[in-house]
Amino acid sequence: MHADYLEKTGSKISYNSFHKTFKSMNISMALLGHEECEICSTMAMHKKDCHCEDVCDISEFLGHKTRYRAARKEYQQDSQVNTEEKRLIVSADLQKVIMLPRMEQFKTAVFTRRLTVFNETFAEVGKGKRNHAVVWHEATSGRRDEDIASAFYEYLLGARSSPRGIEPKKKENIVNNLLPLMPPNRRFFWNDLPLNAHAKDLTVFDE
Numbered sequence: 360m361h362a363d364y365l366e367k368t369g370s371k372i373s374y375n376s377f378h379k380t381f382k383s384m385n386i387s388m389a390l391l392g393h394e395e396c397e398i399c400s401t402m403a404m405h406k407k408d409c410h411c412e413d414v415c416d417i418s419e420f421l422g423h424k425t426r427y428r429a430a431r432k433e434y435q436q437d438s439q440v441n442t443e444e445k446r447l448i449v450s451a452d453l454q455k456v457i458m459l460p461r462m463e464q465f466k467t468a469v470f471t472r473r474l475t476v477f478n479e480t481f482a483e484v485g486k487g488k489r490n491h492a493v494v495w496h497e498a499t500s501g502r503r504d505e506d507i508a509s510a511f512y513e514y515l516l517g518a519r520s521s522p523r524g525i526e527p528k529k530k531e532n533i534v535n536n537l538l539p540l541m542p543p544n545r546r547f548f549w550n551d552l553p554l555n556a557h558a559k560d561l562t563v564f565d566e
């Protein structure tokens with residue numbers, strides 16, 4: 360925020376005075392999300408007492424910069440496309456873990472046991488789009504790969520307009536030939552699969 364102000368206005372006000380001015384107006388300056396990238400932080404610390412960009416090996420940072428700029432560009436393009444066309448493009452992010460209850464002003468709440476809560480947010484990129492949060496706590500599920508994948512599944516179930524379906528002949532083949540070989544608890548999925556005569560065949564053959 361301070362750096363941004365200096366860049367835009369060209370003024371030379373110190374961070375301290377900048378911060379004081381805001382404080383006097385009762386506006387708190389929060390670091391966005393308190394989230395910092397390790398590579399960028401390392402570089403910022405390095406730059407503080409070193410001006411030897413030609414001497415030091417900063418290739419890791421430069422590669423990182425190329426990648427985050429490319430990612431940002433893709434994100435902006437997606438946001439453009441998502442606004443103009445009827446497509447679903449979302450960015451997904453696991454939010455900072457919240458410990459509930461969050462009532463620091465009450466002593467009883469300060470000393471109580473906490474419940475770890477997770478929030479995977481799916482934000483449709485572009486203007487005027489919706490956000491969806493899939494929320495769970497440690498008694499429901501954790502933060503392993505499969506837990507995060509379940510959050511994606513949950514989101515996609517709600518986001519789709521209708522099931523894709525399976526071509527009737529194909530379903531018949533599976534039900535008649537494969538089902539007898541499956542354990543009974545796996546058969547429901549195939550039996551319940553909705554039909555769609557125009558379903559595109561997604562089979563991929565490896566040659």
Ligand SMILES: [Zn+2]
Binds near residue numbers: 397
């Ligand atoms: Zn970074």
Ligand SMILES: [Zn+2]
Binds near residue numbers: 405409410411412415
């Ligand atoms: Zn250096």
